[in-house]
Amino acid sequence: MLQKRYVRFLSGLLSLAFLAFTGCTNSQEQIPVSTPGIPVVQAEVSEPEQSPALNREDGASFSLTMLDVGQGLSILVQADGEYLLYDGGGRGTSSYVVAYLQQHAVTELEWLAASHYDEDHISGLVGVLHTTPVEQALMPDYTTDTQIYQSLQTVLGEKNVPVIHPAKGDTFSLGEAEIQVVGPQNYDYDSDNDESLCLRICYGDFQCLLTGDAEQDAEQDMVASGQDLTCDLYVVGHHGSSSSTSEELLDAASPAYAFLSVGEDNPYGHPTAQTLNALQQHEITLYRTDQQGEVTVYSDGQKCWFSTEPCQDWSAGNQAIAEKPLSTTVPQTAQYVLNTHTKKFHFPDWPSVDQMSEKNKEFTDASRDELIARGYTACGRCNP
Structure with a gap:
């Protein structure tokens, strides 16, 4: 019995020496050893978690x-x-x-x-x-x-x-x-x-x-x-x-x-x-x-x-x-609508009038020539 234990002891020492010599004691590279009756589960080595933003270590400059x-x-x-x-x-x-x-x-x-x-x-x-x-x-x-x-x-x-x-x-x-x-x-x-x-x-x-x-x-x-x-x-x-x-x-x-x-x-x-x-x-x-x-x-x-x-x-x-914009009531006498911010005038039914800020919007019955004399210019798209 002692002789068999001694042989197993020497065998174990030789095995450890072999693993150390071949570099296989690294925990990430170690090959799992099975024990009879117990299945081997190979652990997955995951990559380091990357920061979701502004991580330049992954090559993103x-x-x-x-x-x-x-x-x-x-x-x-x-x-x-x-x-x-x-x-x-x-x-x-x-x-x-x-x-x-x-x-x-x-x-x-x-x-x-x-x-x-x-x-x-x-x-x-x-x-x-x-x-x-x-x-x-x-x-x-x-x-x-x-x-x-x-x-x-x-x-x-x-x-x-x-x-x-x-x-x-x-x-x-x-x-x-x-x-x-x-x-x-x-x-x-x-x-x-x-x-x-x-x-x-x-x-x-x-x-x-x-x-x-x-x-x-x-x-x-x-x-x-x-x-x-x-x-x-x-x-x-x-x-x-x-x-x-x-x-x-x-x-x-x-x-x-x-x-x-x-x-x-x-x-x-x-x-x-x-x-x-x-x-x-x-x-x-x-x-x-x-x-x-x-x-x-x-x-x-x-x-x-x-x-x-x-x-x-x-x-x-x-x-x-969705919040719908309030519809603007156009005065019956209005010929044009002014944008007092851009100093342009448009036809009242021109679609961009609905996008105009209310504080910049003004309806007028003035003539085209009168508006130009006041420093306004005609819209280049609706051509009033």
Whole structure:
């Protein structure tokens, strides 16, 4: 018995020595040894969990994150460690945007941009300006009398942030990325949405198109200008409203992917079936915040990949709860409707009149010559 135990002991020592010599004692490479009657279960070695956003260790020197700000828009772009924040969402999500930047170690923004001055796009920018140093700001070149606009202007001044009102064709840099201003073509539109600052961001062979709340008039002007609008990723205009994402724009941009920032059960019925159908017909892969939360696209300048799988839900917003604009009663004597902001006049039944801000709308029975003498110009589309 002792001799057999001694033999087994020597055999065990020789086996251990062999394993040590061949390097097989590494726990990740160790071959499991079976015991009679007990099955062997091979453990799966999982890859380290990747951060869902702004992880550059996986080879992505560029990323664009669509933050989940509900019925609003906020896009964080990173290129080679430099950052651009395009819009900041509405008042209810301002603290979330600030916390997101802090959690992801964004200690400075090279650029802060407002697409336009609606509350659901700029309230969060005010909070960010109070907490995060900003090198320069890109702002559309128009004014409004809202309180949130005044707050934004005040904090930009208090923080001594240089403000640039870029024009179509201007370019700026973010790391190795180029930011191209592709809209608006002018500031004569009846709707403030059409005066959205539209950016095309190029990083190597990867391009993104951001159009804020620009609607079809502004989209068609961008297309007609002949500038390059092609992109891999399109951030869907105006939260999927039927007034944006025209066929002309989709044909010109030809995106493969779309980011849609929209609030769940929002009171506007966004996104509309019309917009979703257009995206599907163009075979565009969809990601949307109301179904998936925040989403990030990564790129190394050649290929791109995403933080999550595409959304398979193409359902439209609830049109039954959508807030319908109040119909304007046109005085029987009115010959024209004035836009006191753009100093243009239109026929009262022209469709863009419904999109005009009520504070800028004025009906008149004055003649065409009288209006021109007062400094107004005729709309180039309805030709009054």
